[in-house]
Amino acid sequence: MNLNSGALAMLLPFLCCCCFFFSVPTLFAQSFDTNASSTGAAARALDALLQDYAYRAFVRPKTGVPYDGAVPSNLTGIQIAAMRLRSGSLRTRGVNMYREFRIPTGVLEQPYVERLVLVYQNLGNWSLRYYSLPNYTYLAPILGLLAYDASDLSAKNLPELDLRASGDPIRINFSDVESAPIGSVPKCVRFDLHGSVIFSNLTAPNECSTIRQGHFSIVTESVPPPSPPPEREGKESSNRRTWIIVGSVVGGVALLAFLGFLILWGRKCKQRKKMQEMEKAADVGEALHMTSVGDTKAPSATATRTQPTLENEYVP
Known part of the structure; x- marks a missing residue:
């Protein structure tokens, strides 16, 4: 069925409203995914930068000795250190205490490297910026332990070894831990290099x-x-009423467009049905012949059904 321009004009607002309401959740989901991926990329870029500055602490390095590194001025508050080890020594002896980390024997790296x-x-006060964790509160700063190849101490952007x-x-013995709120249970959290978050109980x-x-x-x-003060509630109620009014207006416009x-x-269907009835009636009727009367044409019958009887005709 073909629609006239008036019908299309009335249908257009309804379609626009539907498209808007169905597209809003998708836009919010895409925004959330984009923010999460950008946060993970920033954390990985920070790891690469800190690896570079940690390696700069090696001037005349000794095996098994930790060296404190200096971070750029725009990352003040982050602490880094680097310690070079032999792979075999790490596996057989471990590290008794490397800052907050106690590394036991039997730790292996993949792929294998000699050193x-x-x-x-x-990360100190930068923890929340690079490792945002919705619905959770940090009680301690983020601590990181990453392993790299030591064959070239001037290398940058090195891939991490699988330790x-x-x-x-x-x-990990955290030395700077805030007290947990009353009634809450502290949990350990680990962020792996692929963006996964793993929770566990404290040992x-x-x-x-x-x-x-x-x-x-x-x-x-x-x-x-805590619940907001009454003024805040009044403001939120006002905002809620505003959104309800806006939604009602938009919904009413869409409904009117649909009813129109x-x-x-x-009306279009009724007119079409009437035309069909008229065409059907015309097809059933008998067509009249046309004859010329002067300069005009008029319908005429070809024959009459009953011959007229003359009044003065003699009938025996």
Whole structure:
């Protein structure tokens, strides 16, 4: 069925409103995904930058000795250190204490390298910026432990080695931990290099354990904020009423547009049906012959059914 321009004009507002309401959730989802991916990319870029500055701390490095590094001035508050080790020594002896990390024997790296560097990170007040965790509150700063190849101490943008404990886990003893709110339970959290977040229970007060490298902290679920004061409630109620009014107006316009379309469509169908009835009636009737009368034409019958009887005709 073909629609006239009036029907299309009435249908257009309804279609626009539908497209808007269906597209809003998709836009919000895309925005959320974009923010999450950009945060992960920023954290990986920070790891590469801190690896470069940690390697700069090696001037005349000694094996097994940690060296503190200096970060750029725009990252003040972050602490880094680097320690070079032999792969075999790490596996057979471990590291008794490297800052907050206690590394046991049996720790292996993949792929295998003869020497490796363990880069230590303490993100301090930058933790939340690079590792946002909705609905959770950090009780301790993010601590990082990453392993790199030590064959070239001037190299940049090195890929991390896969460091894994084959026996006892690596333990992290957090030294700067805030008290958890009353009624909340602290949890360990680990961020791996692929963006995954893993929660676990504390193995001891202020202590977490892991079998993999990554970034670690202690968190607790955020406590809902107290109820807002009456003024705030009044403002929120006013905003809510405004949105209800706007939604009602938009919905009313869409409904009117749809009803207008239905009315035009019904009128169109009624006219079409009437035309069909007239055409059918014309096809059933008998066509009249046309004859010329002077300068005009008029319908005429070809014959009459009954012959007229003359009044003066004699009938025996």
